[in-house]
Amino acid sequence: MNLFDYVRPATLGEALGAAAHPGAAVLAGGTNLVDLMKAGVARPERIVDISRLPGLSEIETLEDGAIRIGALVGNAALARHPAVKAAAPAVAEAVLAGASAQLRNKASVGGNLLQATRCAYFGDPASACNRRVPGSGCDAKGGDRRGHAVLGWSDACSATNPSDLLVPLAALGAVVEIAGQDGTREVPVAEFHTLPGADGDAGGPQLRHGEIVTAVRLPADAARFAAASRYVKVRERTSFAFALVSAAAALDIEDGTIRAARLALGGVAARPWRAAEAEAALTGKAPDAAAFQAAAEAAMAQARPSAEDNAFKIALALRVAVRALTLAAKGTPERMPALPASVFAPTLSAPSPSAPSFQGTAR
Amino acid sequence: MPLTLHLTVNGEAHRVDLTDPRPTLLDVLRERIGLTGTKKGCDRGQCGACTVLLDGQRVNSCLVLAASADGAEVTTIEGLSxxxxxxxxxxxxxxxxxxxxxxxxxxxxxxxxxxxxxxxxxxxxxxxxxxxxxxxxxxxxxxxxxxxxxxxxxxxxxxxxxxxxxxxxxxxxxxxxxxx
Amino acid sequence: MTDMIEPVSPDTLANGSAHVRLGSNAGQPLTRADGRLKVTGRATFAADNRPDGMLYAVYVSATIARGRVTHLDVDAAKAHPGVVEVMTPANRPPLARDPDAKPHPFALKVDALQNDRVRYAGQPIALVIAETLEAAAEGAVLLAPAYAAEPARMDEATGEIFATEIAGFGNPALFEKGDVEAGLAAAARRVEARYTTPAQYHNAMEPHAIVAAWEGDRLILDMPTQAPALSTAEFASFFGIPPQNVLVRSPFIGGGFGSKAFATGPYLLAMLAARMVGRPVKMVHRRDQQFGPVGHRGATRQTLRLGAAADGRLTALDHTALSTTSSFDDFLEPAANASHNMYASPAMRMAHQGLRNDVGTPGAMRAPGEATGSAALECAMDEAAEACGMDPLAFRLANYAETDPQTGRPFSSKALRECYTAAAERFGWSGRPLAPRQMRDDEGRLVGWGMGSALFPCPMFEAEARATIHADGTGTVEISASEMGQGALTALAQIAADGLGIDGDRLDFRSGDSSLPNGGIAGGSGHTATAGSAIFTAGADAVRRLAEIAVADEASPLFGASNSGVEARGGRLHRVDDPSRSETYAAILSRAGLSSVTGEGKGARDPAAAESRAMFSHGAVFAEVTVDPDLAQIRVTRLVGAFAAGRIVNPRLATSQLTGGMIWGIGFALHEETVYDPRTGRPMNADFAGYHVPVNADVPSVEALLVEETDRHVNALGIKGVGEIGITGTVGAIANALWHATGVRVRDFPVKMETLLG
Structure with a gap:
């Protein structure tokens, strides 16, 4: 870890001033930034510690019914908050499916939004990485890309966004509130990370240097899905692992018809992948296997493998989307499952809407 | 950039003088204060060996910049009983x-x-x-x-x-x- | 859990006496003697030491796997505040022994800055010493090495395949019996399958750590080692000092699994650093530095060919392994040797080849050879059972080896049948459908059951111990044994108390320091047997000396008895012919005017027994897996193992070791894999986020049953060993259960979702 100056501003205004320094990095929970500093991926000249800034640690329900989540709200606190659990249970489930209890206690909502990719080549300063050093190339090409993107990637970068929280936030149309020295602005969570482009442009968070994320706002409209929303996460071990693929699904079902649907996928792209085509395909349909299959196919229609070893993620993501929709249609569980978002969490009945899909002997 | 921290560890007030702000809470506990019960297994928040209670909540002390914990109450294994x-x-x-x-x-x-x-x-x-x-x-x-x-x-x-x-x-x- | 075990027959003790019996303390399910220290944070591990004036060292890991270091920015590192010294090949002080020499068969070549060559990623190429850990770490970054890199050789296509006569630690690489080809030709059913296992790294929770200090030409080391006394000679040889000038203190080892038994390059650099700066130096590996210079389980590709007659009896068993090693040393994972002793077959062939890649030299990692080899063997047996249309357990019973298939010798003991029965019953194996994809849970998930046989040798090494009876009737037993979680401080103390004929709370058990009598090595699952034998014999020797005094003393109620006419228990000597006539140790010593009597003992295998018997622990493991039918996520919902391992000194601790080993089997089967970049040879997942080991949620139900077994041949105490056997059998059981659940034969480890996805 390089030497740096440490400043702890007392107000947001002071923080914005301090963060404008060219080599400044903003520290909140620290679970990602300190890790990146230890890896040598981040070498800030100045740490602007905003962890005690007033006014950024609250969750409030606004007059219009929207829920405003301060950027410094801890992940665990977010998942435990009654208003969040009531209006956006998939958000709580996604948070609890991520990382470990210790990390969730310290990690902030704003930090989660800015969490760096877990691509091993990004995390290794000895490797070329367009995301770490724009234009430097991508050593992941030719290496292990099993977990890499199948949507929205480019030759410059095929890394994925690792967040669980952002997937339901994107699905539910949450908005990021950003403060800068020139004022405030808002960006939808689903668009907060730009996708990789051409010529070594790996994309990244839409946060200009010196800006600070102050809140994430869940629209009032999110609550209409509260009775039928789930997050499903497929990973390499039962807990404490990043998603290989995940999906957040939220349905507003009335009289056997889907009035509105929300679907986003995680682990498939450089940002949480809001599947607008799938949502449109579901609207007005009965919540059945055929509709879910068609919607998932629509969501993955543009998918293509970024490497030989990750084509399976397309089929897997499709099935995870179907599963999330299927479970959402069964209704939000009254109590958070013991294994949140896990396929091993008990469900109300058999979870196999699609045909048997294994190789080998059929039953 | 030298700095001085005040931590309450296991109910006891500690003043810690650092030559620079890099040490983590874990390294301050182990290498400065001498409370070595808390262990370093990965130093990256991936194993939990460094878990302490920070203001009553369990956290990975390896990912806490000690400077940011200035003024906090910390409970380590030595202070549990x-x-x-x-x-x-x-x-x-x-x-x-x-x-x-x-x-x-x-x-x-x-x-x-x-x-x-x-x-x-x-x-x-x-x-x-x-x-x-x-x-x-x-x-x-x-x-x-x-x-x-x-x-x-x-x-x-x-x-x-x-x-x-x-x-x-x-x-x-x-x-x-x-x-x- | 075992019942009370019958006492040791004293006649078989090499140099013991008739006075003491195992079974008063030993055999009890005591909680850990070090439990209180460990749950309160007061157990001191190496990195917890902070001697006055201590500096911190961080070594620089090579980021290429092959080539040369062309530049290190020493000036930049030295300019960083707090940096005291930088060690590179240019200024590294001389060593008395060439790090590339192999003065004895167990020596491995190490990397201690002997030149600018890089031969694997993660090799130490420089070391920075500083006033703080942070300064040392940043100094290491600022060295910014430049390389002349050559393409890494990371697979069969680029690496050299070579013939070998040795696999593992001195085992023959080839074994042949009968005519394998004829056996295969004559078989009614044949199975041929190829299995692969990846490079795995031990990753004990405690990273390698050392605090090194010189006092003149005495070297004081706080470090975790599985062989404290033995390691002194090794370290001394590098510095040209007598072994007694090296003191190694290793009271607690935060997990070893084979990685903390040998000298390593970084350790030598820390010792050199302490000498260079004239101050104590602490060096602790970063987690990523656990992937390189501290050994690992080498990758294997194994081919099994099995032939079976119509009744299911094997006609041939052919197991060949291609084991990956480094470019510069020769340790080969002896995978095929796992098939030597498990199943009866008239024709057998086990053979190894080596593959040179640009990786660090592999070594022993929990059940070296047995873990990888039994994974493949048990999978192949399952495939053969399917080919024969037989239940997997019935198939194994049809091929039960009544004598050792390799040597033809009788087994010293073998309660494997009882293990099969106990575990199958506990698991509920009967009624398992033969065909796959027949079972679902009430959520519709696929469920499968599989099993595997477990086997591990029970070697003994050499150890010495000293036992003293004090005037107050208490005892002291001293041995440089290693507490690395297996429970040495508890189990060995139980044996020690019995050896002295006293209650456990009257015993001071001293261990973990190289100045104590040589306790040998905690490895090969042989520590309890070896150190335990030394300890018990030492205790018996002390009691014998005490008895000599008593029976010759007219004032003693024991006067006139023959030496073998008295026995010890509860801190008293009793006449065998009249147990009411007894006397306390304290009274005997007091009257004799002695402050203590001391006995000595050794532990080693009786050569005659070793020649006449085959000695193994056995077990059976049954696994249930649940698989999501669409998403291919896997959970091992149940594991039941039953193990027969001779006398169990402490059932509570033995059970934990066995379940721990079985959970390693879960990691082997489903999680553990090192992903190397094929171009640079750099492990790209060298942390716990990338290199997965099981977490608590992966382990909903694991059970180990202890099957009673008496063995009069392995050693006088009847102790075998339980440290490694748990992982054997389990990997295959899980893979076989996956097949039973899904119909997919898994032959590459770890299992990946895409293997199961259609």
Whole structure:
């Protein structure tokens, strides 16, 4: 870890001033930034510690019914908050499916939004990485890309966004509130990370240097899905692992018809992948296997493998989307499952809407 | 950039003078204050060996910049029990053989204490397994760890029940005008 | 859990006496003697030491796997505040022994800055010493090495395949019996399958750590080692000092699994650093530095060919392994040797080849050879059972080896049948459908059951111990044994108390320091047997000396008895012919005017027994897996193992070791894999986020049953060993259960979702 100056501003205004320094990095929970500093991926000249800034640690329900989540709200606190659990249970489930209890206690909502990719080549300063050093190339090409993107990637970068929280936030149309020295602005969570482009442009968070994320706002409209929303996460071990693929699904079902649907996928792209085509395909349909299959196919229609070893993620993501929709249609569980978002969490009945899909002997 | 921190560790005030702001809370505890019960297993928040309670919540002390914890209250394994008595979690770890080499154990114990304080698992083994999954144990004492946390939960519930009974009795006596 | 075990026959003790019996303390399911220290954070591990004036060292890991270091920015590192010294090949002080020499068969070549060559990623190429850990770490970054890199050789296509006569530690690489080809030709059913296992790293929770200090030409080391006394000679040889000038203190080891038994390059650099700066130096590996210079389980590709007659009896068993090693040393994972001793077959062939890649030299990692080899063997047996239309357990019973298939010798003991029965019953194996994809849970998930046989040798090494009876009737037993989680401080103390004929609370058990009598090595699952034998014999020797005094003393109620006419228990000597006539140790010593008597003992295998018997622990593991039918996520919902391992000194601790080993089997089967970049040879997942080991949620139900077994041949105490056997059998059981659940034969480890996805 390089030497740096440490400043702890007392107000947001002071923080914005301090963060404008060219080599400044903003520290909140620290679970990602300190890790990146230890890896040598981040070498800030100045740490602007905003962890005690007033006014950024609250969750409030606004007059219009929207829920405003301060950027410094801890992940665990977010998942435990009654208003969040009531209006956006998939958000709580996604948070609890991520990382470990210790990390969730310290990690902030704003930090989660800015969490760096877990691509091993990004995390290794000895490797070329367009995301770490724009234009430097991508050593992941030719290496292990099993977990890499199948949507929205480019030759410059095929890394994925690792967040669980952002997937339901994107699905539910949450908005990021950003403060800068020139004022405030808002960006939808689903668009907060730009996708990789051409010529070594790996994309990244839409946060200009010196800006600070102050809140994430869940629209009032999110609550209409509260009775039928789930997050499903497929990973390499039962807990404490990043998603290989995940999906957040939220349905507003009335009289056997889907009035509105929300679907986003995680682990498939450089940002949480809001599947607008799938949502449109579901609207007005009965919540059945055929509709879910068609919607998932629509969501993955543009998918293509970024490497030989990750084509399976397309089929897997499709099935995870179907599963999330299927479970959402069964209704939000009254109590958070013991294994949140896990396929091993008990469900109300058999979870196999699609045909048997294994190789080998059929039953 | 030298700086001075004030930490309350296990109820005791510590002033820590640093030559620069790089040390983590873990390295301050171990290398400056000399509380080496808290272990460094990965230094990257991926194993849980460094778990302490920071202002009452379990966290990975390896990812906490000590400067950002200035003024905080920290509880480490050394501060969990006093006067030779064991915390119910510690006692349950011994009885359920919830460790082998013992290196991850301080982190496991602090994590379990944090988990029980969060109060979301009850005695449900599956919730305990999930809630303890941030603490790796390469000896793989997991069956014992889960059993120990269930056991500690039951002990603490029972003790809480007795305290409630005592309170009720005291209140009864007070209502009946008896001396407490 | 075992019942009370019958006492040791004293006649078989090499140099013991008739006075003491195992079984008063030993056999009890005591909680850990070090439990209180460990749950309160007061157990001191190497990195917890902070001697006055200590500096911190961080070594620089090579980021290429092959080539040369062409530049290190020493000036930049030295300019960083707090940096005291930088060690590179240019200024590294001389060593008395060439790090590339192999003076004895167990020596491995190490990397201690002997030149500018890089031969694997993660090799130490420089070391920075500083006043703080943070300064040392940043100094290491600022060295910014430049390389002349050559393409890494990371697979069969680029690496050299070579013939070998040795696999593992001195085992023959080839074994042949009968005519394998004829056996295969004559078979009614044949199975041929190829299995692969990846490079795995031990990753004990405690990273390698050392605090090194010189006092003149005495070297004081706080470090975790599985062989404290033995390691002194090794370290001394590098510095040209007598072994007694090296003191190694290793009271607690935060997990070893084979990685903490040998000298490593970084350790030598820390010792050199302490000498260079004249101050104590602490060096602790970063987690990523556990992937390189401290050994690992080498990758294997194994081919099994099995032939079976119509009744299911094997006609041939052919197991060949291609084991990956480094470019510069020779340790080969002896995978095929796992098939030597498990199943009866008239024709057998086990053979190894080596593959040179640009990786660090592999070594022993929990059940070296047996873990990888039994994974493949048990899978192949399952495939053969399917080919024969037989239940997997019935198939194994049809091929039960009544004598050792390799040597033809009788087994010293073998309660494997009882293990099969106990575990199958506990698991509920009967009624398992033969065909796959027949079972679902109430959520519709696929469920499968599989099993595997477990086996591990029970070697003994050499150890010495000293036992003393004090005037107050208490005892002291001293041995440089290693407490690394297996429970040495508890189990060995139980044996020690019995050896002295006293209660456990009257015993002071001293261990973990190289100045104590040589306790040998905690490895090969042989520590309890070896150190335990030394300890018990030492205790018996002390009691014998005490008895000599008593029976010759007219004032003693024991006067006149023959030496063998008295026995010890509870801190007293009793006449065998009249147990009411007894006397305390304290009284005997007091009257004799002695402050203590001391006995000595050794532990080693009786050569005659070793020649006449085959000695193994056995077990059976049954696994249930649940698989999501669409998403291919896997959970091992149940594991039941039953193990027969001779006398169990402490059932509580033995059970934990066995379940721990079985959970390693879960990691092997489903999680553990090192992903190397094929171009640079750099491990790209060298942390716990990338290199997955099981977490608590992966382990909903694991049970180990202890099957009673008496063995009069392995050693006088009847102790075998339980440290490694748990991982054997389990990997295959899980893979076989996956097949039973899904119909997919898994032959590459770890299992990946895409293997199961259609």
């Amino acid at each position: 006093a006067d030779g008595a064991l915390h119910p979690v510690q006692a349950a770890f011994i009885e359920n053989d919830a460790f082998q080499c013992g290196f991850c154990t301080p982190g496991q114990v602090m994590s379990a204490v944090g988990l029980l304080a969060e109060g979301e698992t009850g005695g449900d083994p599956e919730r305990i397994r999930e809630g303890m999954s941030g603490n790796l144990c390469r000896c793989a004492a997991y069956p014992g760890i889960t059993a120990a946390v269930m056991d500690a939960f039951a002990r603490m519930e029972a003790a809480e029940g007795e305290r409630a009974d005592d309170r009720a009795r005291t209140e009864d006596r007070a209502r009946q005008g008896e001396p407490a």
